[in-house]
Amino acid sequence: MDGSLKRLTQLGVPVGIVMIVVMLVIPLPAAVLDLLIAANITGALLILLTAMFVTRPLDFASFPALLLVMTLFRLALNVSATRLVLIDGYAGKVIETFGHFVVGGSLIVGLIIFSILLIIQFVVITNGAGRVAEVGARFTLDAMPGKQMAIDADLNSGLIDEDQARQRRAEVHAEADFYGAMDGASKFVKGDAIAAIIITLVNLVGGFAVGMAQMGMSAGDAVTTYSLLTVGDGLVSQIPALLLSVATGLVVTRSAGEGDMGSDIVRQITANRMPLRIAGFAGMALCLIPGLPKIPFLLTGGALLLLSTRVPDDAPATPGSPAALAAAAEAAAIEAPSRDHPETLAEEIQVDPLGLELSADIIDLVDVGSGGDLLERVKALRRKVAGELGVVVPLVRTRDNLDLPSRTYVIKLFDIEVARGEAPPGTVLAIGDFLGSLPGEPTQEPVFGLDAKWIPAELRSQAELSGATVVDRSAVITTHLAEVVSSHAARLLGREDVRMLTDVVKRSHPNVVEELTPGALSLGEVQRVLQHLLDEGISIRDLVRIYEALSLKAQSSKDLDGLVEAARAALGPAVVAPHLVDGVVHVISFEPQFEQRMLECLRITEQGAMIALDPVTLQTVIGGLAQLLVDAENRNVRPVLVCAPGLRPAVRRLIRPAVDRLPVLSYPELTGTAQVRSAGVVSGERVMEVTS
Known part of the structure; x- marks a missing residue:
């Protein structure tokens, strides 16, 4: 039927x-x-x-x-x-x-x-x-x-x-x-x-x-x-x-x-007694005008006065009416002292781990109705980062900011600006070396610093035919956000995130978690190890092997550097895999005698292992590493620095302020690599470049 x-x-x-x-x-x-x-x-x-x-x-x-x-x-x-x-x-x-x-x-x-x-x-x-x-x-x-x-x-x-x-x-x-x-x-x-x-x-x-x-x-x-x-x-x-x-x-x-129109009208008109009384008396007063019939005005005025007697004094105010606004203001005044309550203040001062702010003229990027797909790309980015680094990226709070200059976006980390870029409306970003013939605004790609130009969107096909790489505005912002997330993944990994990841491991490998925490290591110590791994661009997806290595190492020492090295050793080929190109890894190494000298100068401090060399020697080493790195990059080679396992954490701390983009690996981590090629050798007195 x-x-x-x-x-x-x-x-x-x-x-x-x-x-x-x-x-x-x-x-x-x-x-x-x-x-x-x-x-x-x-x-x-x-x-x-x-x-x-x-x-x-x-x-x-x-x-x-x-x-x-x-x-x-x-x-x-x-x-x-x-x-x-x-x-x-x-x-x-x-x-x-x-x-x-x-x-x-x-x-x-x-x-x-x-x-x-x-x-x-x-x-x-x-x-x-x-x-x-x-x-x-x-x-x-x-x-x-x-x-x-x-x-x-x-x-x-x-x-x-x-x-x-x-x-x-x-x-x-x-x-x-x-x-x-x-x-x-x-x-x-x-x-x-x-x-x-x-x-x-x-x-x-x-x-x-x-x-x-x-x-x-x-x-x-x-x-x-x-x-x-x-x-x-x-x-x-x-x-x-x-x-x-x-x-x-x-x-x-x-x-x-709240209801149909008739109910709303009756409820709102009869919400207050005073207007009904005034209208009733006014209707009856019209009878005093000479010549007007008395009975119609007496009946209508009397009906309003009778109706006013049926309206209670405490009738609820209609939403949006002046009485309702006054009642809301009074309620807000009464509740105002409660806003000073510590719990309320604590909720108001919470900051978002990751935020994206857009100027008013580029909010079309998040408007699905006009074709904006930025929010969907951000969601895909969170899944991509989780798959690559093993970190659950916090929700990206996206909002507009009227104080930003036009066509500008800002990426914030814990409510602090860490990156800023532009995405002019109606344009796409063309990246390449031969962009002079295309009209547009010259700029630099925000992640890699490549020469680029914002060109009108209708010239996209022409730019692609000229050999340029063309990306839309949403892709530019998403790529920039991905770079910020990857470089700050360690800061984004909170204690609650570690607990959640540990609970996931516990469901499939309960014995591994029970041996590690809270007996061998606290959750905070595990967090610091994972943060150090992320800080050096190492994925923590394989938490089972990381936790197994940490539980064994923690039986003899809880030194942070030792725990990190144990986790790296357990990951093995996964550490060097991102640096392989066609089965080849290009390495920069130290001269053996100088490396032995650094081992002898190794000092253990509260911040970890440090190398106690004189400033001139340190400057020579850092300058030599920077020179070899630039020369290798000019040959389209991305080298890594390799040294002894006991020296690796100290070397990383030494070069990080000046040569942060140069990864530091240990000799055992290269075991099993198909082919190793030297990109240069450094000592405290000279630099030897190897180009073959």
Whole structure:
């Protein structure tokens, strides 16, 4: 039964529209026309009542399409009625009754009533509803990016889940589509009012001409027969048109409320006793004016005074009313001292681990409706980093910042700016060496510092044909964010993140976790080891082997450097794998005698192992390493520095401030590497470069 009803409703509207088109061509019997006119009036009344009982405009989302169908139906009825009036001089009982009984058989009265209805519909209701629909559509579209960002901010902060965010985004798009459709539908109502005037004038002239020229009637008989039927036809059409115009105005002016329009109006009018009393006394006071009838004003004023006695003094204030605003202000004043509570302050001072702020002119990057895909790319970036480094990147809080210069984005780490870039609207970034022929703004790629140029988006194909690498603005920001996340992964790994990762390992390898923590090492000590690994660009995905190595090493020593080296040794080839190119790793090494000297100068401090060499020797070593690194990079080689295992942590601390991008490995970590090639040798006195 339900399936049959569903098929009936699916076919009903298309069949009805086809029948409306048929009505424009095929004459209808007067009895059928009476039935359709009754259906038109009843349907318009139903639509008006439905518009009054919805709680928000989207609850009647089909109204724009329904308005177009009803307008077409009414025009088809006009055509059918005009055909019957001009051919037969009779168009059914409904039109005849409206032409004779409703207007008293007077053409003048009928024309006046018809004109008043047109003025009410065209000048007052239609123009007002059209203006409200236009403004509503404009404001709704302008507010879409802000609403999208608010939804994404709630999603990133965990206030809503993916399903709720998807539902709210759908509602935002539905609201924009609805008001856009209403803006167009209001033009149908206005056009219908104009058409009614033209059709009535044509029918008046045509009926008078047919009556006198074809039927041989006198002028008086022609007016009586045809003109009154034309006025009746106009009235029959304008009553449902007026109802639909009112329904249009109700829908576009309806704001979200707690109930239907009637309930809201009654509740809001009767929310306060004083206005009812003042209006009641004012109505009764009008009786004092000489000449005015006393009974009507006494009845209306007395009714308001009686109603005021039924309204309690403590009636709840209507949301959005002045009383409600005053009550809210009073409540806020009462609750103000509670904002000084330590827990409240603690919540307000929380900072986001990772944030992305956009200037006002580039928030289109996060607006899905206009093709923005930045948020989806950020989500993909979080998955990519988790797969590569084994770190669950915190949610990226994306928001707009009106204080930023135009076309600017800022990446923040714990609410502190760590990177900034530009993404001019309407452009793409072309990266290459031969960009002089392309118009645009020269710049540098934010991650690798390559020469680039912001060019108009329509020149993308031309830039690609010239050999340039072209990336869109979202990709530029995402790549920059990925670089920041990778370089600060150690800072982003919090204690709770380590606990979560440990719990994941415990589900599959419970014995490994039980041997490690909390007996052998605390969670904080495990966190420091993992942070050191991330700090040197080593993935911590293989937590099982890392935890196994840490539990064994912790039995003899809890020295941080020793724990880190034990974890690196357990990872083995995974440490050197990122530095392999076609199975080859290029290494910079120390001269053996100088390396032995550094081992002898090794000192253990609270910050870890340090090399106690004189400043001149240290400067020579650092300068030599920097020179070899630059020379290797000029040959498109990414070398690593290799040394003895006991020396590696100290060497890393030594060169990090000056040559941070040079990885430091130990000899055992190169075991199993397919091929090792020397990129240079360094000592305290000289630098020997090897280019083969």
